[in-house]
Amino acid sequence: MELPRRRMRAVAAGTLSLALAAVGGALVTTVANAAAGCRVTYAVSSSWPGGFGANVTVTNLGDPVNGWTLTWTFGAGQTIGQLWNGTVTQTGAQVSVANVPYNASIATGASASFGFNGTWNGTNPAPVSFALNGTACTGAVGSPSASASTSASASASTSASASASASASPSTSTSPRPGTGGSGPYPANYETSGGLPNHTIYRPETLPAERLPIFVWGEGGCSANGTASLPFLREIASHGFLVLASGAPNGSGTTTAAMLTQSMDWAVAENARQGSKYYGRLDTGKIAVAGWSCGGLEAYEVSNDPRVTTTGIFSSGLLNDANDYQLRRLTKPIAYFVGGPSDIAYGNAMDDWGKLPAGLPAFMGNLNVGHGGTYTQTNGGEFGRVTVLYLKWRLKGDTAAGTTFVGANCGLCGTQWTVQQKNLTL
Incomplete structure (x- = not known):
């Protein structure tokens, strides 16, 4: 390969x-x-x-x-x-x-x-x-x-x-704060924090009573623009998640995998800090780390962090066989969301898929939209809809959402998506 x-x-x-x-x-x-x-x-x-x-x-x-x-x-x-x-x-x-x-x-x-x-x-x-x-x-x-x-x-x-x-x-201003949005029950927006510089924080405008699982995101091109995929990330937050994106709102420059770790560190600390609006409001035992393209490579780098519950790889794949050790150390469920054969990352993603550890729960979904996905469409488009369902399953234990991905008659099976599964159970 x-x-x-x-x-x-x-x-x-x-x-x-x-x-x-x-x-x-x-x-x-x-x-x-x-x-x-x-x-x-x-x-x-x-x-x-x-x-x-x-x-x-x-x-x-x-x-x-x-x-x-x-x-x-x-x-x-x-x-x-x-x-x-x-x-x-x-x-x-x-x-x-x-x-x-x-x-x-x-x-x-x-x-x-x-x-x-x-x-x-x-x-x-x-x-x-x-x-x-x-x-x-x-x-x-x-x-x-x-x-x-x-x-x-x-x-x-x-x-x-x-x-x-x-x-x-x-x-x-080149960085206006948009109105609340998303299709979920908790209209969401974004903010920044001096305690987490060079990041963008998406959250429900009004924090719900339920604790928020955490979704950590690395942008395509390792771009330090935390609002480049705003509709997609805000959609996720509107369904009751705290979303932490590397890069400031409308920022410039590049990100690193360490910034994903910084997001996790900050969330855990804020959940434990008295006086924080997030005090006791976050589910720090449920963390997904994910990224698109170059951001997916960053997600691979930190996926062995013991706090990670699941990894999401969006239109990405390892560039060199010398990095296959990152696949061998995977122990938590992983999901791939790829843009089909026209996606420039398709070959790499499929190569990684074939090298996953035996017994690792894994999902592979291909939607023929190319490398750019649907992140900037209203509410993140189809990638937004499916990602929310995956996170509800893996981070909130919603088995009804899990049926979207599991079994011969899964919700995405026989649709515009091309689906592969490994070791998946509800």
Whole structure:
């Protein structure tokens, strides 16, 4: 099974690497008189001689967008070869990426993401401006008629400084706190804590009487943006979970596996600290650690922590057979949620699946949506729905939810999902 791992490293290392650089911008809709604005993060996630991988995330700060095309100009002759979660057209230096059906809508406070592999020769500077639906990105919520002359900063360092300044000013904030949301019984929101820097905390707005199990999350591309998958994570919290995501709200930079451990440490400490709003309100004996893409690799690294109840691997798989020791030390149930054969992590995930320890309870679900999943869709889309059911089963003991995954007639069996099971019982 060495071939899938080589393919992942050479062809699609983009979303699984740790090196990121950010460029900020703004987004506008084409709806007349709509309040518009966004933040665009362009992240070069890996680079090799003659090639590179990159991720682009658009966070909508204005009115909802339904159907989008993002355009930019490469400054050094770069070309895009393979792109996922969008449709690309490139003429010379001019690049246009349009949505695909499952990510056409971007709600207020939500994001849409796509990634690509490209080629470069000599230098690989980040694009200096973006436009959405033909309107220049300006970095502020305002009129759709903004001038293209107010384009995004050319450098990641300048963008980061601008973002920090904007956060300090309510009138130009790049990180608005969205309204409560999620389909669960406990409308949820996010917050931060000085005791857990560089993380984003999702919780029910009003803490329920029941204790909250804990879901710890690492983002795709090891991106330190704790709100990149906001609809997905808020949906989980709305069903009575405390969700701790590595990365500050709309943050930049990279994460590490140690940040997942920090999340667990903080939750355990807050549950025991008198005066904390979480005092005695968390179920610290029920912790899931999970991550998407590069975040999944981080989840593997800490999955042997004795506090972990279950591990979730989302569109991810080990990149090198030398890391197979991480599979051999697994003792708690694990679940894979992968984007089907078109997912660049598919081969690696399936290779890991074949190497799991004998007797380990494991679930494998493939939904043919590609590497980007459905995290930015309303309430996290299908991945959000299924993840909530899995967590209800594994962290809350809900056997009715467990029937979604267990047995020949499981709830996902015979549906749009392709399902495999190992050693699963209710």
